[in-house]
Amino acid sequence: MLLKKYPKEVQQILSKYPPEGKRSAVMPLLFLAQREEGYVNKAAMQDIAKILDITETDVASIVRFYTLYHDKKAGKYHMQVCTDLPCALRGAEEFLDALCDNLGIEVGETTSDRFLTLEAVTCLAACDKAPMFQTQGPDGIKYHENMNVDKTMGLISVLKKSVT
Numbered sequence: 662m663l664l665k666k667y668p669k670e671v672q673q674i675l676s677k678y679p680p681e682g683k684r685s686a687v688m689p690l691l692f693l694a695q696r697e698e699g700y701v702n703k704a705a706m707q708d709i710a711k712i713l714d715i716t717e718t719d720v721a722s723i724v725r726f727y728t729l730y731h732d733k734k735a736g737k738y739h740m741q742v743c744t745d746l747p748c749a750l751r752g753a754e755e756f757l758d759a760l761c762d763n764l765g766i767e768v769g770e771t772t773s774d775r776f777l778t779l780e781a782v783t784c785l786a787a788c789d790k791a792p793m794f795q796t797q798g799p800d801g802i803k804y805h806e807n808m809n810v811d812k813t814m815g816l817i818s819v820l821k822k823s824v825t
């Protein structure tokens with residue numbers, strides 16, 4: 662499917678790696694697969710495994726390890742709050758709980774308007790600036806540091822206006 666749909670792009674990606682190291686192309690191929698629907702579906706994972714001569718489990722483990730890849734349909738935006746220990750010590754968990762209350766969803770869920778999926782993730786390398794999160798959406802990946810719930814709800818309103 663991926664190869665059929667994007668033959669040029671797939672060949673372009675593969676040409677950057679020596680044949681014996683083609684498994685290294687897994688990341689850009691996943692990025693290509695995710696481009697259309699915002700997540701990598703099972704068929705695409707099977708496709709990538711076939712193209713690279715690796716197992717589907719190898720591909721799935723990469724998707725699940727990196728916060729930039731998603732294996733489920735989600736909202737237009739992913740809001741990924743770091744709750745690792747340094748951030749937790751600066752109130753990240755309370756912040757996330759309060760966000761859940763304000764949005765009316767639990768961690769891992771998507772708002773009913775399918776605008777936002779809220780996730781808890783591990784270190785995003787801004788440990789002294791918690792509460793912090795990254796957004797992934799049509800405008801790319803953005804960091805938001807030293808946040809509070811009011812600022813975050815304001816940001817969500819601005820994002821909604823900018824994409825509707």
Ligand code: FES
Pocket residue numbers: 743744745746747748783784785786787788789791793
């Ligand atoms: S622990 Fe949260 S950004 Fe590092």
